[in-house]
Amino acid sequence: MSKTLVEKIWDAHVVKSEEGFPDILYIDTHLIHEVTSPQAFDGLRKRGLPVFRPKQTVATADHNVPTLNQLLPIKEELSRYQVDMLTKNCAEFGVELYGLGHPFQGIVHVIGPELGITLPGKTMVCGDSHTSTHGAFGAIAFGIGTSQVEQVFATQCLLQSKPKTMKIEVNGELGKGVGAKDIILYIIAKISAAGGTGYFIEYAGSAIEALSMEARMTICNMSIEMGARGGLIAPDQTTFDYIKGREFAPAGEEWDKALAYWKTLYSDADAKFDSVLTFDAADIAPMITYGTNPGMGMGIQEHIPATGAQPEKEKLSYQKALDYMGFDDDSSLIGKPVDYVFIGSCTNSRIEDLREVADFVKDKRKADNVTVWIVPGSKQVEQQAKNEGLDKIFEAAGFQLREPGCSACLGMNEDKIPAGKYCVSTSNRNFEGRQGQNARTLLASPLTAAAAAVTGKITDVRDLLDKVEG
Numbered sequence: 001m002s003k004t005l006v007e008k009i010w011d012a013h014v015v016k017s018e019e020g021f022p023d024i025l026y027i028d029t030h031l032i033h034e035v036t037s038p039q040a041f042d043g044l045r046k047r048g049l050p051v052f053r054p055k056q057t058v059a060t061a062d063h064n065v066p067t068l069n070q071l072l073p074i075k076e077e078l079s080r081y082q083v084d085m086l087t088k089n090c091a092e093f094g095v096e097l098y099g100l101g102h103p104f105q106g107i108v109h110v111i112g113p114e115l116g117i118t119l120p121g122k123t124m125v126c127g128d129s130h131t132s133t134h135g136a137f138g139a140i141a142f143g144i145g146t147s148q149v150e151q152v153f154a155t156q157c158l159l160q161s162k163p164k165t166m167k168i169e170v171n172g173e174l175g176k177g178v179g180a181k182d183i184i185l186y187i188i189a190k191i192s193a194a195g196g197t198g199y200f201i202e203y204a205g206s207a208i209e210a211l212s213m214e215a216r217m218t219i220c221n222m223s224i225e226m227g228a229r230g231g232l233i234a235p236d237q238t239t240f241d242y243i244k245g246r247e248f249a250p251a252g253e254e255w256d257k258a259l260a261y262w263k264t265l266y267s268d269a270d271a272k273f274d275s276v277l278t279f280d281a282a283d284i285a286p287m288i289t290y291g292t293n294p295g296m297g298m299g300i301q302e303h304i305p306a307t308g309a310q311p312e313k314e315k316l317s318y319q320k321a322l323d324y325m326g327f328d329d330d331s332s333l334i335g336k337p338v339d340y341v342f343i344g345s346c347t348n349s350r351i352e353d354l355r356e357v358a359d360f361v362k363d364k365r366k367a368d369n370v371t372v373w374i375v376p377g378s379k380q381v382e383q384q385a386k387n388e389g390l391d392k393i394f395e396a397a398g399f400q401l402r403e404p405g406c407s408a409c410l411g412m413n414e415d416k417i418p419a420g421k422y423c424v425s426t427s428n429r430n431f432e433g434r435q436g437q438n439a440r441t442l443l444a445s446p447l448t449a450a451a452a453a454v455t456g457k458i459t460d461v462r463d464l465l466d467k468v469e470g
């Protein structure tokens, strides 16, 4: 019988399946961080249970960590407590921890792939919604709640019902200044922040196949922002080349065996999806969000949609979102001054993102009215950026290169955007208060963020690229 990629991986991991009940699904890799693991470890302690497969569990500290000097004591009490608990719990339960100061420390969704832990065909979970990122390798990867974290600790399995499948095809070539972040913001704007609810999404088509692994991660990362349970992309030569030689990737005979299996991981030509959507890459412009959910996005030259054009029952919440943002409906954002630019988060903090930004700002300087934070996704990304001299470029541009962590993606650490201020952010959520109380977030690509950094206002990056080339 023909199968989708999700079905192939799912079926290979079902321990037990019974009509009318969720499947018992085997989990290959369990990633953990300091926010959603403490209660789960407590649960084990209360039951007198060990972590069943500690070698398949990997921990890092990311959400609560300082990004100016991660070796200084954490000022905020809850943050410090959570990071300390992670250290203590990992030691007690025999789990490998890439904690503060470790050369592998970083955002959990950045370190898995870069260490060769994230592999095609795996099932991977983490108590974190953006676990969907790892799907870029052709893995079934999804976020779970704290009680499920405990379930996986205790059994290396999870009770899960098989998801519905959706295929999203993007074909054709992207225009100048348009990248993976624009693709995903475009899709979410088209189908809404609830458009993928209940589905596991497979991204396909020539525009997706042409993307690097890092760009594919940006796409899969934001699957959750349209309500999907996860997103994935069939592995191909780009995937295999990325993985080969990484710290924990299979090597020698193991590599050959793994590769032979990975090559079987694609949706069969006649496999049936529950839903199929198709988009044309040429229709996608640099994107920006104007509202308070990731579906409220538009091409940067467009006008914010009119309140009158919204469905009756949504008019009020739509207007509320625009009020929060301080924007008028049916207006353009071009030229609107911004206060902060944040380049980071598990969506866009990998080395290619930093290279793209550095390449763009070389010989330019940030505008006086903006504060620019560049927060690498991991210690390895930070080190690589320094090896390549990107730190010097950022410094000359007046950008601050900080240490790895979730940082201003969410106000759980010291990096907060002040109330009322506008931040062009490469992260994935623009919810009210997400980056700090009453902070206003505009989601965009690293290039669009960099353009705002140098002009101090919302800018169509294509205009600046024209100038450079012309």
Ligand SMILES: CC(C)[C@H](C(=O)O)[C@@H](O)C(=O)O
Binding pocket: 035, 036, 063, 127, 128, 129, 130, 143, 410
């Ligand atoms: C803190 C964590 C549970 C949360 C998530 O699940 O996504 C965070 O990473 C986020 O991005 O909002």
Ligand code: SF4
Binding pocket: 062, 063, 107, 109, 128, 130, 345, 346, 347, 405, 406, 409, 410, 427, 428
């Ligand atoms: S970077 Fe942001 S989205 Fe990613 S895990 Fe951290 S808080 Fe969540």
